[in-house]
Amino acid sequence: MRDRRNMSIEDILHDIFDSHGLNIWDYSLSYLQNKISKRMSALNIPDLLEYAQYIQSNPNEYKSLYNTIIGGESVFFRDPEAWNFIKDSVLPNILQTAEDNIERSIRIWSIGCSSGEEPYSLAITLAEILKDNLSKYKIKIYATDIDEPSLTVARNGTYILDQLSEVPDNIKENYFIRHGDFYTISPEIRRLIIFSKHNLISDPPITNIDLLLCRNVLIYIDPMLKPKIIQKLRYALNDKGYLWLGKGEEHIDSSLYGLKPLNTIWRVFKKIPYQDYYQISKTSNFGQFIINNINQSDKIDKSQFKKSIIILDDKYRIISYNKFAYRLFIQNNDNDDLTEIDDRWKHSPIIISNQEISFLDLDICYQIVDFKDKIKYAIDENELVLIDEAEYISNDGKKVKLKIEVVPILSDNPTNRVVAILFEDITKQYELQKRLQMTIESLEASNENLALANAVLKSTTEELEMINEYLQSKNSEELMVISEELAERVSELDILKLYCESIINGIEYGIILVDNKSSIIKINQIALNMLKIKGDIYNKSLLDLDTHIDLSPIFEHTSTVIKTGKPYNYILETSLNNGNNLIFDISIKPINEKKTEGAILIIKERHKLC
Incomplete structure (x- = not known):
């Protein structure tokens, strides 16, 4: 631990960010200073040095400060006028494009989704537009954030009434399930969204996006990084994609990034396709x-x-x-x-x-x-x-x-x-253009796979959880009937097992059941006595049994029967250490001749020769 007595605010910030795997320059210094001041006020600590000492003696304060830094306001349908513009002027175009696509695929990315209000608002808006046709489209809304606790809240999709203050009553009634004072997003809306942890600065972008929401995220990022981030956002869009930034963002020169402004008040842009952007950008100064x-x-x-x-x-x-x-x-x-x-x-x-x-x-x-x-x-x-x-x-x-x-x-x-x-x-560029096109497509696919690997895993888990919830919501009496039927079946199987074992033990011949690796599944007492077998027997190969009799011939013939699926009969003659000779008639038959799963050995002791 470094001596904090001589640490500057930059040193403290470096410690905070390093401990969470972030780069200190991901956020502007003024923004970070403001957040630190809020923590100091909350703790009634007036001096930065004293606060540094407090962090040293209270490690949990790192997490509190970290959450203060990355936290942001998240409400349903923030800026209703902006949502109306998206609903009337953007989503219809995206739906029309999807209509022309065989898969009817729609891909949306909500960056900095926090506790999920924004992506749920978008999913509800789509549901309001499509009504009964919602299921006819393959809609994926990727909702990402850097804060795992916020994502946990988002995945649960449960909110208190105060958090739904901007949500109309008909929306609450149609798309939420009420449990007392809590409201949970309906499964119909929940299934449209994939939540995943993602760092906009360091992680690769999700690609081929129709609509990308990055509202009031850039204001937290250092100005030196913003051009690179905006280029990354443009790269994530498909050629007809839309970018929705926050009203609080600084003005950007959209022409520098191949973006066409559609609504300057709500910061909505449309991507200029590569071929058109190329025509514009190539006209150099x-x-x-x-x-x-x-x-x-x-x-x-x-x-x-x-x-x-x-x-x-x-x-x-x-x-x-x-x-x-x-x-x-x-x-x-x-x-x-x-x-x-x-x-x-x-x-x-x-x-x-x-x-x-x-x-x-x-x-x-x-x-x-x-x-x-x-x-x-x-x-x-x-x-x-x-x-x-x-x-x-x-x-x-x-x-x-x-x-x-x-x-x-x-x-x-x-x-x-x-x-x-x-x-x-441009000779070299022209010669490489065709090869680059194929490479770009391959890289985009790989890039998306890397970015979504974790999201797919999380989505699978969420789907399983939803299935489990669905099953649990079934009538309890129906589940009890099923449980009773299963119990009866298990009881019947137990009785059948005892019956089979009594038959095997009651046969006057030695009986051995082996699997397809010649390991013992079942053996009766007669077989144990005939072959002089001692000690542990189950799941052991015939060659590993503790006996004075050489069982290698039995093992070889059994392996052949398992391999060929054809039964085999033969006589085994063997000598004991005391000089006595034993003769056995052995019949080996496959279990399930079409797909041999093992064999059954029937052993009859013919007579003894002294």
Whole structure:
């Protein structure tokens, strides 16, 4: 234990988080300070050092502080107007998409579900919309939280009346079962939800989600982590998925994350599909960067210009270019001396052409379909033109895949119209694209399996518990009748067992029953006497019995009968230590010839020879 006398608040927080397996930077420092102050006030401790000493002498305070930190308000149908928007504008679209799916599958994820009010509210809303059609859809609501005690409450689904203050009476009547002062979620709603422990920071996300609820969770997370978390949330959504954040969250620039705002008040967003998001995000700020800095090239960091760049006037004359564009498009052959280009490029990322070169004379202009017309359109309409996956055969005969941006550049003279053409080599990405697509699908499936492994196990347990509860709710008289019938059956079986044993013991021959491994199940006294067997016998192989008689021949023949399923008769002659000879007639028959489960040995002592 560290000396707490010189510990800062950060040190205390590190101890708290480390003891619970969390990272201290998962939450903002101001939020954590506020929570610690609440604990200090509750204990009437005015000084942080004194509180640190109190924690040292009262380890249970760690848990109290931890629960204070991660705890949050959880009520049914919080912000009714927001729920109305989800009910009227989001869920109908999700249901329509599911209607077009053979499985009618709907996947929803409630993050930070606490004691379960939010996921139950959502399940009830779906039930209200679908009515009698609820069972026709394959609905899974994944409800996760970092706090196991809260999840235990959520799984039980039982609440006091005060917790249902925002729930209309008809909802309480239709979807809750009352037990005195307590209300329990009905089985119809409970079966839709899978509760599981999950850390949004460190655990992989659940994927292919139609609606993701992460309401007032990001406010607890350190601002440095929020962009990564929002990207993770977007990744969890399918291409038509919706994200619902909390009203108390800070404003986010949804365009940076491929999200389209649907309701800015209640922070509801729709995912922009990858192909559309790609079209938007690929329009980099580089064109504007050139506009702002084309006349100040000596101030530009050369690392910004890793793309090939050619700048043209409205007559398609090349004004300037960078080293990469010269090498790829302008250089006549690999033997050209680049010394001059290198020297000039040291001082400016884009150099001014010292010779008149028409872009129309370059192979690239004709290898790209309608390239000239697209450049003209960019100049005339002053609009950005994008060309994806254009193919170009370079001077050395190699096929190159290019992503091209034609960026109009404004100048002080409106008659002096200029465009910058940016070429990005995407050959490697293009070659990997198909293989990556298959890999991504495989990784997503594996990722989901990892994330849901624990949830599936918990769900199975919950289903078994529900079945048990259902069985217990059956009429007690019916259960008693079944119990009595079972008792009668057991009694009959006991009588039958005694009867069989009396028959075996009453037969004048030796009887041995063995299983399919030649281990003894039953043997009568006559067989024990004939074969001179002593000591413990049951569950022992014939070879392990305590006797002076060599039973290996019996073992071998018995094994053969068990293996083949065919009966076998033979005579065993053996000698005792006193010189007497014994002769036995032995008949071995399989038990259940179709699927041999063992054998029965019938032994008759023929006579003794001295």
